[in-house]
Amino acid sequence: MASILLRRLAQLLLVLVGVSVLAFLIVHLVPGDAAQIQLGATDASPAKLAMVRHEMGLDRPLPVQYAIWLGRVLHGNFGVSLDTGRPVLAEIADRAPVTVELTLAGLLLAIVLAVPAGCAMAALRGSTADIVVRLVSVIGLTMPSFWLGTMLLYGASATLPSLAVVGWVPFSQDPLANLSRLVLPTIALALPVLAALARILRAALIEALNQDYVRTARAKGLPPWLVLARHALANALIPFMTAAGILAGYLFGGSVVVEQVFALPGLGRLMVGAIEARDYPLVQAAILLATAIFVVVNFLVDMLVMAADPRASAA
């Protein structure tokens, strides 16, 4: 167990280093170098360009530049936004709460609804309704969240014109207004994940229901719902948990798009704005931070699964 933990930790570290190298390279692969970007559209004389390059350390070998950059990043210094001149970390900290709240709300809604939906789908297996339910779940799976969001927005404005559904109110300022504005974006964001999780749970449940321990539980006369809840569900939740961890990253990506639909001031709109403004340090930091968090979350989910299921540590 301990050796597996160490091996996984080493893998995690390796992936994080790789992610940081790619994030570092974003600014270096952009046409024109960082000094030109820093100086912007102003006509920079070659002498001035050379001076800025030297100041920024761009005349040093790339690995040295990476080491210096990584050292700064590890101290929380992600550089300065080229657009606003503020520290990148401050810009991200301003916007992150919106994205985090939306992502967590979406994950929560998807998990809470996917468990009963997956159980119902497993119970319906083989019936005529099964085909209909599966088709509905696939439609949910391939539903573009930005289209669903747009349609929800249209439906809400047509039926309840007085309802404020666009924009953002911080939770600390007015919890009720915050939550009411969160409803539609959360539904739009959660539906594809809900469908994916329900399908995974259905498959895992069906597999569990074919196992010997379920036959034993049935044979000793447990009612079907108890067999499902106590024996099948407990085992089916393990692949479900792994999938939920992976889908958390998908939810974050979905949030980037849903924020655009509902005009929410989150990380997604910050990043899209940063690309349009060619604010590369901001794009770089947002991608690095979000990916690092996503990788660590998945690592923790894997550890949880290992703790819950001794068989998983053998894999």
Added chain:
Amino acid sequence: MSRRNPLLAIGIVLVVGQALGALALPLLPYRPDAQNILARFASPSLAHWMGTDQFGRDILARVLAGERVLFTVSFLSVAGALATGGSVGVAAAWIGGAFDTVAMRLMDVLFAFPIILLAIGIIAIMGPGTTGTALAIAVVYTPIFARVLRAPALVLRETDYVAASRAIGASPWRLLTRHVVPNLAPVILVQTSLSLSTAILVEASLSFLGLGTQPPGASLGRMLSDARSLLAFSPWPAVFSGLAILLAALGCNRVGDGLQDRLDPRLRAR
């Protein structure tokens, strides 16, 4: 379990129907960019099956033009990812050793990024547009193909008929074309269809964010994005552009899932 699979049939109908529709675009009486300001914001009718937009342009023609771009970009990117990722995965399995370790750890790093974030990072480098989007999607799906094809290639390498083929002196090319590719074909077909389904959604998302195909090029994501501010006048451009994206992704997903059921007997019981 009957061999007839209604869900696979739905997928084939959707994909073939949309492909034919996109090809039939020149047969329509309207050009995608032909304006008729007197007929603007029309609801669906016999003359305009999907209605018209704020410039009186035929929505059906615009949706079909958008589907051409959507399918082309998604297909080329996934094919690129299959070529690169598939080669990496098969080579890693075949060569093994340090090459396997390094290549697959590299794929792990790419796989670690949430899809949209990695795509945005690549578009930040390439600049918004069709090329940037296509390249971004190709890179995002490369590690998926590498992982999915490495495992069966590993099994294949150890089979007796591959060993026998080697023993009689078959060239690596012959091994590849006669044994490896045919045996991996089911996995390739299934994974390509499923990846195509999500790649369509990624392309549409990036276009929706304004990072994909730029005007005057046709793009369903951008069409939906533009239609949002005009919902009060007419919901139809938003309804049909989004519906087209959904049906494109749904069709490819059904084909992939149906093929998996058909080609993998172990899954058929489900």
